[in-house]
Amino acid sequence: MGYTFYSSGMAAGTELVLSWIIVKGVLAAAGAIIALAHPLSVILAGVIAPIGNFNPILKPGWVAALVESWLRKPTVQDFEHIGEDSEHFTGYWKNRVIRIFLVLLLPQIGSSIGTFVVTIKGVQNLFQ
Secondary structure, eight states, X not given: OHHHHHHHOHHHHHHHHHHHHHHHHHHHHHHHHHTTOOHHHHHHHHHHHHHHTTOTTOOHHHHHHHHHHHHSOOOHHHXXXXXXXTTSTTXXXXXXXXXXXXXXXXXXXXXXXXXXXXXXHHHHHHTO
C-alpha cells in the first residue's frame, strides 16, 4: 500500500486503502451474517477486519465469537447435544456452541477472501 502512495500518487493510494477497509469489512460482516451472528458481532467483525492484518491479536472471527459467546451464552444442553446437532445442517445454527464456532470461522474466511481480492487489485495497480 505504501508503494502505491509513492508510485501512483495520493489518489490511488487513498483508493486502495478505502478498498481495503470496505472489502475486508463487508466480507467479514457477511461471514458473520451467514453464521446468523448477533448484530453486535456482525458490526464488530466488520470494524475489526481491516485492522486484523496489522495486529495479530485482533481478528474478526475471534472478536465476533467472543462477543457472540458473551451475548448468547451456551447452555449445558447445547454441549450435550453437539453430536446430534452436528449431524444435520440445520443443527449448526440451532446449537449455540456450534454457532459460536461458525461465528469464529466465517468472518475469518470473509476477511481472508477480502485480503486476497484487495491484494490482487493492488498488484494490478502496480503494473498500470
